[in-house]
Amino acid sequence: MPGYQGGGHLRIEVLGRLRVLRGGTAVDLGTPQQRAVLAVLILHANRPLGREKFINAVWGLQAPEYAVNLLQKHVSRLRKSLAPPAGDPAGPDLVTWTDAGYVFTVRPGELDLDDFEREVDQAAAARAAGDLPKAAQALRTASELWRGPLCDGLTGPFLEAYRDRLAERRVGVLEEQIELELSIGDGADLVGQLRDLVAEHPLRERLRGLLMLALYRSQRQADALAAYHDTRQYLLEELGIEPAARLRQLYQRMLSADPALMPGTGEPVTAPPDPVSVAVPVRSIPAQLPHRVAHFVGREDQLAQLRRLRPGDSGSPALVVITGTAGVGKTTLAVHWAHQVRDQFPDGQLYVNLRGFDAAGTRVEPSDALMAFLNALGVPTIQIPPQVDARAALFRSVLSDRRVLVVLDNAGTAEQVRPLLPASDGCLTIVTSRNWLNGLVAVDGAERLNLDLFNTDEARQMLSRRLGDHRLSAEPDAVEEMLASCAGLPLALTIVAARAAFYSAFPLAVLAGQLPAHQAGLDAFRGDDQSTDLRAVISWSYRVLEPGPARLFRLMGGHPGPDITIAAAASLLGENLATAGAALTALATAHLVDERTPGRYSFHDLLRAFAIEEAEVVESDSDRQAALQRVLYHYLRTAQYADLLISPDREPLATVPPVEGAVVAGPADEVAALSWFAAELPVLLASVDLPHRTRLDAVTSRLVWGLGTFLDRRGHWHERRYDEGYTGYRELLEHSGRSGDQSGQAHVHFHLTWVLERQGKHREALAHAQQAATLFTESGSKGGLADCLNAIGWCYAQLGDTEHAIANCSQALVLHRQAGHRAGEAHTLDSLGYAHQRLGKHDKAVLYYGRAVELWSELGVPFYEADTLTRVGDAHHANGDLGLARDAWRRALLVFEGFGHPGADEIRSKLDDVKGGDS
Known part of the structure; x- marks a missing residue:
């Protein structure tokens, strides 16, 4: 019996009939209702349970008027039954009251459910490390803990829902255990x-x-x-x-x-995601730290504070947060120190730029960062679950016995950071942020270092390292003027030093004398007086560029998204890859762009502002528009190539005419296509938003189409803008009509169907779906026809015409199965479920929904899985099965919350309305 040690020690068992053993002797727990009260307390162990929530959990909608008194009576009797005998070493009362509610205290090793979860976590860690026999043994141990259904024989809304959910988890564990045993020959x-x-x-x-x-x-x-x-x-x-x-x-x-x-x-x-049915992962040792700054100076106090951290020492924090204003050198310090201590972390170093303050609003979500980390640690993509909490748990399991340094750069909030924190004492995490992140300090025990501007000695030392003492001592007055103008901001000092180093023959007085000439704009980093104009500092590096790099710098100001590749830069310029690569190298050398990750170049936000100003002065409107058209065409064509690699059964949409000077380099395979989409997603979403500012709607509308499959797989389809999409698709329809592109017209009609459907305009949507079906029939496209028949059926169902809905969806189902289009089959099964639900045939609806959920799970499209699960809950609720409804809604809620999807709010509202579960 895991965790039980005899004597006065407790053993609490809920995996079967509820039992509490003290020193091996069963405790009398009283009446069934009193036992149900205890069960609810145990399943909320170590966290307060308020009276209202407690009453709802025990009685639900059938709570008696005297429920508060009855609850207090049950708890009082339980406290007496569970109280340790006088002098017993088992400790204080198990049930206590706090201002937040009742608390049932469970210590490690006392509860069989905790033992079960621990064994499952150990199995996950063993599986990730490639030790399949150890994983199988851990799952066997977990399965052997079960004596029957959870708290067998006890009833109540919370217990019944929890029992169903845990039973599902138990079967999943049994499946994994058996498959492991089969895979190793047992x-x-x-x-x-x-x-x-x-x-x-x-x-x-x-x-x-x-x-x-x-x-x-x-x-x-x-x-x-x-x-x-x-x-x-x-x-x-x-x-x-x-x-x-x-x-x-x-x-x-x-x-x-x-x-x-x-x-x-x-x-x-069996169907993925299935961690044990793929190749054994290799234990990888990542080395992701960016290169360190060659001329690092200062920060001695902060470095001394960092050196006091001792990974593995229980008295030393495993998390440090470096905060300060933009451009103050947070990343420089974090990376410099990380390189100094990397030898203390033999299992690797992880790095991610979370883009918490990205001007384009394209922050990296924890789920995406975890995917990258787990891949780097050797976990195959197929073994990585879709939910952020599950990914975080797997991440912690993989690092449980490793010593890894984690650098989380440019974090926006504590919530963005928490899922990325290892639990191992041997790991250390460094976070940089412009925010204070007080939550990480107060709740997670982080140690904070705040970076201020350089003092005069540190600033002078930086210039000395770059320019040499002899040059500074020759012109002390000019140096003082330069230091005063930079106001101690490391970014400004870096640009000034680079300019002076490049023009080594220029007197420093000449460079310093240029500072007062430009006094407007870019005020965010203005110092205590008017001499600290960062625009002038940036202009020093810009003005000495060759024409090609200078033009690229200007055009990059209008580029959508946070960073750019060489191919996209070549499209902006209308030049070849070699020319663009050389221009980016020149800009990086001048510290005007930064290569944070290999092959991707980004602006500091102040540099982008300067580039936009220069482009408005130097470049004509037509030149800027042409550059934008070239780069959008680059993204459009590459996205279409990539989309067809990840969705080969999808019919391609006719493209816009080629744009001269645009570079197109399609990914080589599906893996490369998914990687391209993942890397470029912030840029692509920003590009889709461009019709606000430019008349390139035909290109951006097609870009929405090219993004479709990837957005569905990643759960980003809620980010589409339907009003704008309608306008773009109407223009695209006119373009297709003028060019005689029948296939293009069919596709656009089909997409207009869903744009209108999302807006609740079902009859208009139906008309477009019928028109698309006619065009697809004429062109002989069975796949397109099948999609349209399902769309027609869905629209009929929305309009209450279930007879036509079922007839059209049934035809679509046959066509999809004949063609092997599993995604189309899943969509159609969902539609059939909805149509039967509208008829009041809720049991049959659940069967169709259930098969759709299985297909979405197999296809790895968690958001459609959650969307269908929501309707499963609706069908159960309409059928009076509140427990099953809550269970389905909670499963959907887990997925929606994992991706920060707004659908979570609707689910929470449904759960609040039934007032019977643990919210």
Whole structure:
């Protein structure tokens, strides 16, 4: 019994009938309702539970008028029952009252549910490290803790919902355990267990696939094939659907006696995401720190404070926050010190720029940063869950036995940082931010270092390092004027020093004399007097550029998004890659752009402001418009290439005419396409927003189309702007009509359907869907026709015409299945579920929704999965099944919250309305 030590020690068991053992002897817990009260307390262990929430959890809508008194009576009796005997070392009362509510205290090793979660976490860590036998053993240990359903025999809204949710988790753990055992050759005795599990959970195709594989590996090929036919017959009779593609593929491979299916291959058998069914991850040692600054000076007090940190020492903070104003050198200090101590972290160094104060508003979400970190640590993408909390847990598990340095640069809020914090004592995290991030200090125990402007000695030392003592001592008055103008801002000092170093033959007095000449604008970094004009400082580096780099610098001011690649820069210039690369190198050398990550160049926000001003003076409107058109065409064509790589069954939309001077370099494969989208997403979203400022709607409307599949996969579809999209698509429709592009017209009509549908204009949307269907039929596009039939059915369902809705969606389902378009099939199943729900056939609706949820999960599109789960909850609620409704809504809420999606607010409102669950 894990955690139980005998004597006066407690053991609390909820995985089965509720039991509390003190020194091995069961404690009398009283009546069933009193036991239910205790169960609710235990499942909220170590956090306060307010009276109102407590009452809702125990009784829900059936709470008696005297519920408060009844609750107090139950708690009082429980406190007496659970009180330790006099002199017992077990400690203070388990149940206490605080201003925030009742608190039930559970210590490590006392609760079997905690033991279960700990074993599952250990399995995840072992799996990530490639130790599959250890992972299987941990899952076996977790499974053996179960004696029956959670708090078996007790009732109540909270307990019933929690029981259903935990039962689902238990089956998932059993599936992972069995698949691990099969993959390492320990599956000889699993057939009987799997038959029992399939009988208990007949709709779980993953279990059926495991049964087939267990039979096959036991030399029972005929039985394995028969198990498939049983599955197919059951699904057709119950749901009218075929088995999932993965199960059908397994069946075909068994028919062909594929040798890779035999033990020891680690062969995947069920739908992703499935951590144990892929290749064993390699334990990678990342080294992601940016290069250190060659002429680092000053910050001695801060470096001394950082040197006192001792990773692994329980008395030393594992988190340090470096704060200060923009341009003060936070990143420079963090990276410099990180390089100094990197040898103390043999398991690697992780770095990410979180862009918390990006002028374009393109901050890096914790979920995306975790994906990059986990990939760098050797975890394959398929093993990484979609929810941010699950990713954070996996990240902590992977780092549980490692010594890794984590640098989180330019953070905006504490909430952006917390999911990225390791839990291992051997790890250390450095955060830089313009904000104070008080929450990290107060709650997470961070040590804060605040950077101020350089003092005079530090500023002089910086100039001396770059220019030499002899040059400074020769012109002391000029040096004083330069120091006063820079006002101790490291960014300004860096640019001044670079300019003076480049013009080594110029007297410093000449350079210093230019400062008072430009006194307006860029006031954000003005010092205590008028001599600290940063615009003049930036102009020093800009004015000496060759024409090519100077022009690129100006045009980059109008470039959408936070950073730029060489190919995009070449498109801005209308030149080749070599010319653009040389220009960017010149700008980087002059400290006018920064290569924070390889191949991506970014502006400091002050430099961007200066570039925009210069472009308005030097470049004509037509030249700036042409540059923008070239770079947008670059993003459009590259996005279309990438989209077809990740969605090959999607029909391409006719493109705009080629733009002379634009560079297009499509990704090589699906992996490269996904990486390109991930890297360019902030730029692409900013580009889509450009119709506010420019008449390039045909290009940006097509760019929305090119982004579609990736946005769906990543859960960003809520960021689309439908009013603007409608205007763009209407112009695109006119363009397609003038050019005689029938396929293009069909696609645009189809997209107008969904733009109008999102605006609630269902009858207008229906008309466009019918027009698109006609055009797709004439062009012979079955895939396009299938999409349109589903859209027509959906619109009919919204309008209350369920007969036409079901007829059109049923035709769409047949076409999608014939073509193997699984995403289209999932959309259509969801539509059929909705149509049956409108008819009041809620049970049938749930069956269609359930198959759609499975497909979305297999396809890795969590937001559509959550969207359908929301409707599953609606159907259960309409059917009077409040517990199942809450369970489905909570599952949807987890996904929406994981991605910061606004759909979470609607779910919370639904949960508040039923007033029966733990919110």
